[in-house]
Amino acid sequence: MNNIFLFDIDGTLSINGIIPESAKEIIKKIREKGDLVLLSTGRCKFQLKPIEEVITTDGAIMNNGGYIVVKDKVIAKHPISKDAIKRLFDMGFKTTLLNEKYYARIDCDKIYKEFSDYFKVPEATLYPKDILEDDIYSLGVYSYHADTFPKELFPEIDFVRVAPLGFDAIAHGISKGSAVLDLRKIYKDARIIAFGDNYNDLEMLKEADISIVVPTAPKEVQEVASFVTKNPLEDGIAYAIKEFLKYED
DSSP states (O other): OOEEEEEETBTTTBBTTBOOHHHHHHHHHHHHTTOEEEEEOSSOGGGGHHHHTTOOOSEEEEGGGTEEEETTEEEEEOOOOHHHHHHHHHTTOEEEEEOSSOEEESSOOHHHHHHHHHHTOOOOEEOOGGGGGSOOOEEEEEOTTGGGOOGGGOTTEEEEEEETTEEEEEETTOSHHHHHHHHHHHSTTOEEEEEEOSGGGHHHHHHSSEEEEOTTSOHHHHTTOSEEOOOGGGTHHHHIIIIISOTTO
């Protein structure tokens, strides 16, 4: 194994729930060569089931770096401060909780459905409040006034804007970029190649040896990339691997 390929899912590998056949085929070839393929996502383990039914990988960076599994082994986990999570709820912020077991909410509000509709993913499941005692590796924090959300009140948490309605949130200092550093502790000599499309991919793209983004990525994200590929639905993943990386040569 000489390479580790990291693929963001929503907006990069999958567009509106569709993974192009060309991407599935190139991922299969990468693994056949003995290199690792990891998903890199804000999703939790529970939410990866539909993706795992379509493609086979070697593991995933989940919860935006909060929980990492390679070949069925947990290699890092970084839970969020329980006190900070409770303060979010006490202040009335609509929040979903994600760990290896569930994608959950503990109250009801129309904003949860609006957020899930935006990303075309199932809505968080309603759970009892005692799940606040569990380890939580990432949050979705939603607000109709996200531009003025008081992030400074929660120094234990890093917030990354992912949609007009809100943020992905992880423990302070944790990101897809810190996950790259977690991987390097184990796979010291591997070349890390990262694919992304949004602000929550930025640190990962910076830490990777080679970074590839889709053309819909924001300007700030494109600026750190080694290469801007074609649209994923125009075979952009396979194009970057074959034409830019010359991987099959």
